[in-house]
Amino acid sequence: MRAISPITPPAGKRPLRCRIFDPFRETPLLAWLFGAGLAVLLEHLLGESFAALVGLAKVPVLFGLMIILSKPLLFPGALLYVAVIYLLPLVTVALLLARPANTAAAALLRLGPAVSVLFHLALFYAVLHFWAEISGYREMTVKFTLIAVLLTLSLNLINGYMGEFSCSHPGFMALGAYGASIFSLSLFVNDPLFGKALLPAFLGPWLFPLGLVGGGLLAALGALLIAIPSFKTRGDYLAIISLAFLFIVKSLLENLPFVGGPRGMGSQPDYASLPVVFAWTAMGVWIMNNYVRSTLGRSLNAIRDDEAAAEAMSVNTRHTKMTAFMFAAFWAGVAGGLFAHMMRFINPATFGVQRLAEMLAMVYFGGLNSVYGSIVGAVSLNLLGEVLRPLELFKWIFIPLLLILVMIFRPTGLLAFRDFDAVRLVQPRSRDRQGGAP
């Protein structure tokens, strides 16, 4: 491999993308985070007045995406805002601080990879927190997106890594949402459905993780019910059985007066704050990423690509498939629990086929068999949903069309087959350290 010397074309003829990103090749993640921090600080200080200057009524909430369709005339102003308030400080810091940031990143890495990763994560959270603080709508969107990341990645385990087709994810989400809601409504709140609170309310936020895990386990139990008949034989059974399961869960919840029937349950305590949602999402991504990178988790790929060969190489295929399926359902359940405590209202109709379509779109858009892809898919489709919000129901014409285009030009999605190496992400990037390819 090493013998082939890299052929570098003359500078003028290199693709535009390379020429734009070339100056940033030595910028480590740390410098980008500093840049983002400065941008957020700038927005806190100058955002309002600059927005007035470019003719906007208020600070553009999501980079001006929401007004593209509703008030297109204001969009250039929003674009200018994004360029001056976000891009300018980001790019400046990324260029100027590259060198000291590399030194800092190297020092952090010497303290231990875990320390470095946690530090980056904390910094990222701080930036996100201050950015989301500006408006309640932003915070809502960020939380939605984080929950969507959990859902997308866990569905990707089944539909991407394992190569089966599962339709029951909203059902698992519902089980988790209802499980966690029953937990907190019956224990910490005086609720018309469950009577007086059993425990003092101040314990609630501390015991909330138990409720989430309980909801996740409930979802995993549901997954076991599907897994036993579906994985006994090979074929398309899972798709059909899981679709049936989705409808069973939905109509079961609609017909149980105990959990509010079709009207659902409301007034869950407000436990799903931004730091809580972020922490659970980060943990979920970490654990799922660990799993798919281990030899145990890689066996999902072996099963997908050739099950007979996997068996012949001592892989216990049935056990692996059932574990992975229950594991994915667990995280869908956790996401459901977070969702319930963020919306503070759930009803069976929330967890229908439309939610399934949304999740599948995020998985297939972002990229199969890919942690990066799941994150990208969840974030971009959530933002796209906000852009298309003025179209109301018609957005369900645009999103499928987009999906069809992606399937035609990139059949496995935007960023398929990419795992996540957190340590590599936080490494310093000076040229003498490693000759990074463009």
Next chain:
Amino acid sequence: MSLLRVEGMSHFFGGLRAVHDVSLAIEPGRLHGLIGPNGAGKTTIFNLITGVYIPTGGRVLFGGEEITGLPPHRIAARGLGRTFQDLKLWRHMTVLDHVRMARYATIGYGLFGAFFSTPRRKREEEEIEAQARRLLAMFDIEGLAGQLVTNLPYGVQRRVEMARALALEPKLLLLDEPTVGMTPEELNQMMELIRRINDEFGVAILLIEHRLKMVMELCDRVSVLVFGEVIAEGSPAEIRGDPRVIEAYLGRDAVAA
């Protein structure tokens, strides 16, 4: 004691008798050939031994213990590796991952280790990778460790499949026509490789092969299968002279002539 003993094994696909009363005995460290015309049931016998099908009648003993009816992954974990006639590689996985995967049964860190990336998992994964790289080096493909198998030429894919089967640390390796579709040069390399595997690893090999020349050169013993029955068994020289074998391969007229 024989490493593998097949006793009176029969199998039916519906009403079709695919394998009838087959008995085989393979000694440790030996190279045993299984030959026969197309459709004689050679691959079916492999699938019966490795647990893909459960025999309708008869028993399979491996290392003195009965393995009849066990699921394939349990049989593989006991040290019975195999390759496939139609190269069952995993198209989205790298060469290194192929070889690592065969260590599945030896993994001790469990789901907890897989989820939380414990020190034990790191240590075990490092050992698995080191062993996988050693195997790749023996097969002269260590430079391709990070490549997807679909990008590799056919002969190299065959090597990957064999390295994968050897990563199981098998006592017995079942090779299903490893030279099918190979050029004469690749064929010679493959024969050399099979001999080396047999010598260096001390693995017994049961080899399905069409080309008589190869079987005669490589194997210590040969069984001839026709219409699901073993019609002859013996040393290559005995088999070569056996009129029943010549008849099965060339037809009755050739014998009379």
